[in-house]
Structures are given as C-alpha cells and as structure tokens.
Amino acid sequence: MTKSALQIARAAYQPKVPKTLLGSVSIKEGGATASLSDQEELKALFPNTYGMPILEFVKSDTKETYAPINVGVILSGGQAPGGHNVIAGLFDGIKNMNKDGRLYGFILGPGGLVNHDYKELTADIIDEYRNTGGFDIIGSGRTKLESKEQFDKGLEILKKLNISALVVIGGDDSNTNACVLGEYYKSIDAGVQVIGCPKTIDGDLKNEMIETSFGFDTACKVYSEVIGNIQRDCNSARKYWHFIKLMGRSASHIALECALQVQPNVCIVSEEVEAKNQSLEDVVNYIADVVAQRSALGNDFGTVLIPEGLIEFIPAIKKLMEELNDYLAHHEEEFKRIKRSAQREHIISQLSPVNASIYKSLPEVVARQLTLDRDPHGNVQVSLIETEKLLAEMVGTRLDQLKAAGDYKGKFATQVHFFGYEGRCAAPSNYDADYCYSLGYTAAGLIGAGKTGYMSSVRNTTAAAEKWIAGGVPITMMMNMERRHGEMKPVIKKALVELQGAPFQTFASERASWAMETAYIYPGPIQYFGPTEVCDQPTKTLQLEQNK
Numbered sequence: 001m002t003k004s005a006l007q008i009a010r011a012a013y014q015p016k017v018p019k020t021l022l023g024s025v026s027i028k029e030g031g032a033t034a035s036l037s038d039q040e041e042l043k044a045l046f047p048n049t050y051g052m053p054i055l056e057f058v059k060s061d062t063k064e065t066y067a068p069i070n071v072g073v074i075l076s077g078g079q080a081p082g083g084h085n086v087i088a089g090l091f092d093g094i095k096n097m098n099k100d101g102r103l104y105g106f107i108l109g110p111g112g113l114v115n116h117d118y119k120e121l122t123a124d125i126i127d128e129y130r131n132t133g134g135f136d137i138i139g140s141g142r143t144k145l146e147s148k149e150q151f152d153k154g155l156e157i158l159k160k161l162n163i164s165a166l167v168v169i170g171g172d173d174s175n176t177n178a179c180v181l182g183e184y185y186k187s188i189d190a191g192v193q194v195i196g197c198p199k200t201i202d203g204d205l206k207n208e209m210i211e212t213s214f215g216f217d218t219a220c221k222v223y224s225e226v227i228g229n230i231q232r233d234c235n236s237a238r239k240y241w242h243f244i245k246l247m248g249r250s251a252s253h254i255a256l257e258c259a260l261q262v263q264p265n266v267c268i269v270s271e272e273v274e275a276k277n278q279s280l281e282d283v284v285n286y287i288a289d290v291v292a293q294r295s296a297l298g299n300d301f302g303t304v305l306i307p308e309g310l311i312e313f314i315p316a317i318k319k320l321m322e323e324l325n326d327y328l329a330h331h332e333e334e335f336k337r338i339k340r341s342a343q344r345e346h347i348i349s350q351l352s353p354v355n356a357s358i359y360k361s362l363p364e365v366v367a368r369q370l371t372l373d374r375d376p377h378g379n380v381q382v383s384l385i386e387t388e389k390l391l392a393e394m395v396g397t398r399l400d401q402l403k404a405a406g407d408y409k410g411k412f413a414t415q416v417h418f419f420g421y422e423g424r425c426a427a428p429s430n431y432d433a434d435y436c437y438s439l440g441y442t443a444a445g446l447i448g449a450g451k452t453g454y455m456s457s458v459r460n461t462t463a464a465a466e467k468w469i470a471g472g473v474p475i476t477m478m479m480n481m482e483r484r485h486g487e488m489k490p491v492i493k494k495a496l497v498e499l500q501g502a503p504f505q506t507f508a509s510e511r512a513s514w515a516m517e518t519a520y521i522y523p524g525p526i527q528y529f530g531p532t533e534v535c536d537q538p539t540k541t542l543q544l545e546q547n548k
C-alpha cells in the first residue's frame with residue numbers, strides 16, 4: 001500500500017497510556033452498583049451481571065502470569081476515528097499477558113460472528129493500521145445481535161476458535177446487546193466473557209464513569225476545521241448564509257462542541273428546543289430574526305449550525321414520530337407494498353387526528369423521509385432528513401414576510417451543507433489515538449481478570465495521559481427500560497445535552513454576542529505533531545464538564 005508522508009510518520013506514533021496500565025497491575029473493586037432506574041426489572045433480566053462493582057487498575061508489586069487467551073473483536077455501527085487503535089491496544093494487551101494469545105476480528109460487524117466470517121489479526125496486520133482512521137481492518141455493520149439463535153450460532157465459532165472473550169466496540173445500542181450477550185453466555189456457562197468499548201462520534205455514550213465515547217474528539221475537530229474555513233469564506237465574500245447540518249443522531253453534542261470551537265452566528269440545540277416546547281416556526285423565526293438584525297448592521301451573511309436530530313425534538317413532531325415508529329414496527333411490510341404515490345395518504349389515514357394534521361403540514365420531502373426504513377435498532381435515520389434545506393427554505397419564506405411588512409431589507413442567499421461522513425474516518429487526533437489505545441489495552445486487562453458484562457473505562461482524560469484512570473464499569477449500571485419497536489426493553493441510557501451543564505451554559509451566555517458580532521474562530525486542521533497545547537487538547541465539552 002502506498003502511503004503519504006504523514007501516514008508513515010503517524011504509523012510510528014506511540015500512543016500515550018495511563019501509568020497504571022504499564023507493568024504489573026492489580027484490580028481495586030468498588031462497592032455494588034445499581035442501574036440508573038428500573039432496578040428490580042433489570043436485576044431480574046440480568047441475574048448474573050447486575051450489581052457488579054466498578055473496577056480500577058492499580059499498580060502491583062507482583063507480576064501475574066496468564067495462560068494464552070484467544071479473543072474475538074467486533075466493530076459495530078457507524079465508524080468513529082480511533083477504532084483501529086482500540087484493536088491495536090487490545091492486541092498488545094493480550095500479547096503482553098501471554099505472547100501465544102490470539103486476536104480474531106469478525107468481519108463487517110456483529111453479522112460476522114453470526115455468519116462465522118472472521119480473520120486472525122496478526123502483528124503485521126495490526127502494524128498496518130496503528131493510528132489510522134476508519135474501521136476497514138475488519139469492517140463494521142449494524143446487524144443487531146439480539147436473538148438466542150444468533151447467540152448460539154456465534155458461540156459455535158467462538159468455541160471452534162477457542163475464543164474465551166469477545167470485545168464489542170460500539171455505541172449505546174451495541175453495548176446494550178453486548179451486555180445481553182454476556183449475560184446469556186454466563187447463564188449457560190459458555191465460558192465466553194463479553195467486554196464493551198464506548199464508540200461513537202455522537203458523544204452520547206457517556207456518564208459518570210465513561211467520560212466520552214471515542215471518535216467524538218476527532219470528528220468535532222474535523223467539522224470545526226471545515227466550518228471555520230466556511231466562516232472565513234463567508235466573512236470574505238459576505239454574500240451567503242450557510243446552513244450546516246451536523247451528524248450526531250438525537251443528541252446535539254457535536255453541534256454544541258463545534259459551536260464552542262467556531263463561534264457561529266446561530267447554533268440550534270435540539271434539547272433546548274424540546275425543553276422550551278418550541279415549534280418548527282419558533283426555530284425558523286429565531287433564525288430569521290438573527291438574519292434580519294445582522295442585515296440591519298450591514299451583514300447579509302452568517303452561519304447556522306443544525307444538529308441532525310433536530311426534527312425529532314420538536315415536541316409535536318416527536319409525538320408524531322413515536323406514533324409512526326409504533327405503526328411501522330408492526331406494519332412495515334404492509335406499508336412497503338403500498339404504491340409510493342399513495343403512501344403519504346395511507347399514513348395520514350392511520351394516524352391519530354392530531355398527528356395526521358401535523359404530518360399533513362410537513363413538506364412532501366420531509367414527510368417521506370420520516371417514513372424511511374429505521375435502522376436495525378429501530379432508530380429513525382435522521383442523517384437522511386434534510387433539515388438544513390428545510391430550515392433554509394422556511395427562513396427565506398419568513399424573511400419575505402418580514403420584507404413585506406417593512407421589517408427587513410436585506411439579501412438572503414443560502415448554501416447548505418451536511419457534515420458527517422467527512423469526519424467519521426479521519427486519522428484520530430492524539431487524544432483519540434491515546435484514548436482508544438488505552439481503552440483496548442484496558443479491555444485486555446478486564447479479560448485477563450476474568451470479567452464479563454463490563455465496559456472498558458478510561459477517566460480523568462483532561463489530565464496528562466499518564467494520570468488517566470483505567471478500569472471497568474458494569475454495563476447494567478448505565479441501563480434503564482425504554483420503549484423500543486413498541487416494547488419495553490433494557491437499554492443504555494443515551495446522554496443528551498444537559499441544559500444545566502457547563503458546555504450548554506457557556507454557549508448560552510455567549511450566543512447573543514456571536515449572533516450579532518462576527519466573532520468567528522478558525523480552528524484550522526488537527527495537528528498531530530507539535531506542542532502539547534496544540535496537539536493534545538480534549539474537546540471543549542469535556543474541559544467544561546470537568547471544570548478545566
């Protein structure tokens with residue numbers, strides 16, 4: 001494979017790891033844990049893995065010896081920068097315990113386990129992928145591992161390869177399934193441990209013990225670089241309003257982090273829209289007012305950041321989507337058989353009167369996008385809903401009204417963008433390279449300690465890497481019961497933007513001045529080599545959350 005000079009230099013990068021992971025380690029156990037809510041139900045669903053203690057690796061004077069361990073690894077869901085380093089850390093951790101241990105990667109996600117599609121990841125393969133972006137070492141997929149048949153089928157290949165531990169690198173849904181799988185294997189004494197790793201650019205898999213999901217740092221830095229470039233362009237030509245939708249599924253963490261990095265004129269935060277019970281018109285009017293006020297100052301240009309999940313946080317649309325989800329969960333095939341031209345009318349006839357009238361009021365294209373296939377976890381594929389176009393158009397219409405009333409005299413020309421896929425496979429920042437390698441190495445440690453049903457956890461990551469704290473958190477501790485596909489299910493609770501939290505509060509205290517002044521910041525590209533204050537900074541979200 002021909003490589004760029006940066007790739008070659010980057011391959012030699014040695015990720016920084018917590019001091020406690022190097023040399024001999026032992027495990028410090030905390031007290032028993034409980035799930036976030038629904039304790040009795042969850043205890044009954046996870047009798048073997050509920051309530052386990054939090055674990056922390058600490059230095060030890062005695063060197064443990066280990067028999068060789070064969071481990072399987074799965075990359076699940078959307079790509080996130082740093083996945084290859086999780087695998088590299090896992091590989092090095094396994095080999096450090098006993099050089100005869102082996103690592104097998106299942107191909108194209110959880111489906112690879114069920115279909116017995118795998119490859120052994122040897123040292124030369126791992127070395128090719130160290131510090132690189134992407135998930136292409138084994139590929140990823142969204143097959144949902146949930147049935148006993150899938151678990152049993154998976155067990156056949158695990159047994160055949162003498163694999164005694166499986167690492168699932170995924171988001172909240174994939175880690176929920178990893179926990180269900182771990183519980184099942186334990187309940188039948190299968191002799192296979194299951195460990196999760198927190199992945200997703202969306203940043204919504206975090207809690208007290210999981211500071212951030214990997215990939216969020218790099219993806220936000222890539223988007224912020226490009227938004228910064230757009231802001232410089234728009235401040236140079238002074239003729240466009242740029243409507244920029246950012247990936248992130250339901251949560252607005254990415255949009256908020258980018259706003260903190262680039263100081264745009266407008267950033268919508270879905271969680272606030274919901275909390276204030278705003279309608280689509282309220283959001284449109286707010287943006288149009290900023291456009292009109294900037295225009296009065298002579299500035300007919302600006303930037304608007306939009307989280308991709310916005311539409312499902314507008315309370316009225318959220319209720320409509322809940323009804324649509326339930327309907328489609330039970331009538332998917334029947335709906336697909338209806339002619340495309342008749343689908344809209346059919347949906348209207350099936351919905352309650354309130355939701356039917358909201359559905360009717362949506363532009364054709366958005367109404368259609370709301371009924372597109374859900375992903376295997378039942379989520380609406382919000383990345384396919386063109387909110388940036390919808391808002392740009394609606395703001396234009398509103399400005400026409402303001403013009404007719406004599407309240408606006410400016411020019412309104414728009415450009416629309418959607419940033420998501422551009423950042424998911426970027427070469428990991430130093431933060432993600434270090435964090436991911438540490439997560440993988442920690443996962444190996446949890447396996448060596450015989451644990452199952454845990455998520456690898458690395459904390460204190462706003463400090464220098466050597467001071468990071470590595471350990472494991474029982475996955476059941478992050479769970480509650482939620483309605484999915486029309487049924488109550490145990491799931492890891494998604495972390496949405498907290499309106500009382502420091503990242504949002506900081507943004508809220510600045511946004512009025514960012515709207516009127518052109519206070520853009522141009523962060524520039526991720527730096528991989530150079531001073532630590534340039535290359536090793538975590539996200540602003542994390543720094544603010546940790547009061548740094």
Ligand code: FBP
Pocket residue numbers: 076077078079171172199200201202247248249308381382383420424
């Ligand atoms: P997960 O990490 O939860 O799998 O999702 C990441 C993500 O990038 C979301 O932000 C986005 O909505 C979705 O994947 C897009 O999915 P796909 O890659 O299937 O188009």
